Amino acid sequence: MIKINTGILAVNGLLTMTLVGQQGVLAQENAKGTAPNFIVIFADDMGYGDIGVFGHPTIRTPNLDRMAMQGQKWTNFYCAAPVSTPSRAALLTGRLPVRTGMSSEKRRVLFPDSKGGLPQSENTIASLLKEHGYRTAAVGKWHLGHLSQYLPTNHGFESYFGIPYSNDMDKIENTDYLTLIENERYQAYNVPLIRNEKILERPADQRIITRLYTEEIISKILEYKNEPFFLYMAHSFPHIPLFRSADFKGKSLAGIYGDVIEELDWSVGQILETLEKEGLAKNTLVVFTSDNGPWLTFNTHGGSAGLLSGGKGGTFEGGMRVPAIFWWPGKIKSGVIMEMGMTLDLLPTFCKLANVTVPNDRIYDGYDISPVMFGTGPDPRDVVFYYRDVDIFAVRKGAYKAHFFTQSEYGPDARKEHNPPLLFDLNVDPSEKHNIADKHPEVIEAIKKIMNQHRATLKPVENQLEK
C-alpha cells in the first residue's frame, strides 16, 4: 500500500509524495498528470426517458443536454441489476452481484436492519485506483452496507459523505406518502447523514441533500485538483421521497419529480463548470448514469423509461437500460454511441485508462470499452445478462434479447417461464412489442449456449442481503 503525504500541497502540478513499494512509479506518473481523473455521477431510479436529450418533453436539463452534445450519449447502456444494492455493487466491483453475494430474491436490497454488505475481499474502482496514487472520495448514497466495515472508507475511498442507504428507509411516521411530501416532512424518514463513519445528522435534511452533495464533490475536486482522482457521486434522488431545495421548488413544468431532476441537472452543471474553470476538463472523464430504471409504482413521483417497456425492479429494457452520458472534452469524439455498455465496464475501462492492471485472481464481468469511447475499435461487449436477483431472466446477444422469465416489477404475481423464450430485436423494436421467437430458433439456441457457459462460471457465495 502507498502512503501519500497529503500535507504537502502540489506545486506546478507536481505532487510531493512519500511513495512506498513497486506501485510507486505508477503513482508518481499518475500524479504528474499522465493519468486521467474519473467522476461517476450516479442518479438513483432515474429513467431512460427523464432527460431532455433522451426525450423528456417537460423536464429541463440544459446541463445534461450540453454534456451529451459535447460528449457522448450512450443509448444502449445498462446497469447490472434492476434494483439499487446489486446495481451499485456491480458498478464499483466490475462483477455481477451473483458473484459478490450482493443479490437476493428474498431481500432485494439492503435495509437498515441488514448485517451484510460488500465483502472486504472485493476490489472496487476506488481501491484499485487508490493503490496507484489516485485520490478518492465517495459522496451520496452508498447502499452497500452501513456497518463500519462495509462503508466507503473501508472500500478504497478516502472519505465519505452521504446517506448510507435509500432515502425512504427508517420511516418513522405513519402519514401517507403524498401528505408527507406536501408538507416536506423529511423528518418522517430518519435516515442518517454520515461523514466517513460517523453520523453527522439524523434525520438528514433531504431538502438540501443534493446541494450538500454538490458542495462536497466540488470541494473534493478543488482539494485534489493537482493529483489524479476518482470521485463517486451517487445522488439520493430521484428515488422517493422527493425533496428539493427552495431554489428548485416549483421550478419545473413537470412537478416535483421535474424539480428534483432539474436540481440534479444543476448539480451536474456545477461539476462540469468547476472542471472547466480549474482547467481539468481535458483530463477528466465524467460518466453520468442511473442505478436502474424509473420506479413506476410511484406514478408521477416516478420517472419515465421513455419508449422502453417496464421500469425499476424488472428485466424489460426500462428496468435496466439507463441514460448514460460520457464527457471528456477534446479526448472523446462527440456523438451518439449505440454500442452496448454497462456499469460493469467502468472498472476495467478506468483501470485501462489509468494504466492499472486489474488483478486476475477472480472473474470480472466488465470489459474495457475505451475502444468504443475513442472510436478505435469494436465493442468488446456483445452480451448483457439481465439478472433479477440471483436468476437470469433475460439475455441480450447483439440486437436480440431472449426473455426466459418475466415477472411484474413489484406485483404479487410469480415469475412466468417462457419456453420458447420471448425474443425481441431491440434495434428494430426497442419497446419489446413484437415477439419474433418463432422466426429465430437459432438465435435462441445461441443465447441458451451463452447462458449455460456463463452459468458454469458461477460459484456459491455468501448471501449478504439476507444476513
Added chain:
Amino acid sequence: MIKINTGILAVNGLLTMTLVGQQGVLAQENAKGTAPNFIVIFADDMGYGDIGVFGHPTIRTPNLDRMAMQGQKWTNFYCAAPVSTPSRAALLTGRLPVRTGMSSEKRRVLFPDSKGGLPQSENTIASLLKEHGYRTAAVGKWHLGHLSQYLPTNHGFESYFGIPYSNDMDKIENTDYLTLIENERYQAYNVPLIRNEKILERPADQRIITRLYTEEIISKILEYKNEPFFLYMAHSFPHIPLFRSADFKGKSLAGIYGDVIEELDWSVGQILETLEKEGLAKNTLVVFTSDNGPWLTFNTHGGSAGLLSGGKGGTFEGGMRVPAIFWWPGKIKSGVIMEMGMTLDLLPTFCKLANVTVPNDRIYDGYDISPVMFGTGPDPRDVVFYYRDVDIFAVRKGAYKAHFFTQSEYGPDARKEHNPPLLFDLNVDPSEKHNIADKHPEVIEAIKKIMNQHRATLKPVENQLEK
C-alpha cells in the same frame, strides 16, 4: 396580383422586377433581403420519438440533432389532425380542417378517386407570401387534391414536383406488403410523379424519391437565393410502403424504418449545408415537423411516439404531438421550447415575419408564435383542439387535457364517450396514464366553456373528402 419577371436574373442581391399594384413596395423590400426565407420540411407519419434528440436509441439522425442543438427543439408542438389530408390543409391555410371542408369521418383523407381538394378560395402560406414578392415552390407529397384546380400550382406555388397523395395508394398488386418491400416492388404502387400539373413518371420510383425531392429543393434554393422564398418540402416517407436509395439500404441499426429516417436526416443535412454555403442561413427560418404521429399498425415499419401514448389516427398525444425543430442561426436562441405551438401557427408567424398582413375576411386558428421563438413574449397559444375528423375528441388548455371521446386509431370499435371526460396533466404526466378528472372539476368546466365558444365559430362547409 404581382407579376415578377423571372427572366432577368438577380445582380448583387437586387432583383429587377415588374411590379404591379400597391403590394409592389413590399415586394421590392422583400426582394432586397429584409424579408426572411422560410422552408418547411414536413415528414409523413414520423413519430414523436423517431429522432435521436427526441429519444430514439437506434435511429441515427446527426443532422436533425445538430439542427435542434443549434436551433430550437419544440417539445409541445402539434399538428392539427391525426391524419394526412386535414393535417396538411391546416398547415398551409392556418385554419382548422373543419373550416375548409378538408376533414371527414367517412373518408378520413383524399384518395385517388376523390374529386375534392383544398378550395381555391382558401389562402395558403404560399399564396399570401407570393403576393408579396416571395418565390415559392412545393416539393413532395401534396394530398390536398390531385385534380388540376387543387394542385400546388393553383395554390400559390410557382412549381410543384412530387407524388400528389400517399405513397401507398394506387396499389395494383395483391402480394402482401412485407413481400413487396422485401423485393422493393415500388411498381406495386402505381403512384404518379408530377411536375407542376403533368405526370412525369408512373409509377414513381419510390426507392429514389427522397433523393429526387432533395435535389429539387436544393435547385430551388439556388434558383431563388437572391429573392425571398418559401419552400414547402413534404416528404412521402416514413409513410409506408418504405423504400430508400441504395446508399441507405441496411445503413441503420433500426431496420428499414431506420434507413428511411436516416435518408430523411441526410436530406435535412443537405438543405442546411446548402443554406450555409450560400450564406442564406441567417436569413432563413427552417421548420422541421411531421404531419401526424407514427402508424403503429405497421409494427416495426411504423415509428415510435416515444413516451407518448397512441399514434397516427387517434387523439392521444402520440397521434398529434409531433417532433418539431426550428432553425435560424443567429436569429433565434438555441434551446428547448416547452411552450405550445401548432402547424396552424406557421401561417400567421411567417406572415408576421414577412410583414404580410393576413386578410381578415375569415377565421384563422393559428397564432403568431414569433414571440416564443425570439423569447420576447408569452405564448399566445394556450389551447389545442384535438379533432378526429369533424369532431372534437379532446381539448388541451395549459397543462390540462380533457378527452371527451376516445377511440382506437384504426380499430373496429366505436367512439367511447367519457362523462366526465378523462383529464390528464400533460406536463407532469405526458404519457396520459393518470386520470385526475375527479380532482379538477373546475378545469373540466373551463375546458367545456372554451370548447363551446370555439364551436360557436364553426359554420357548415362543403365536405371535400366525400366528393
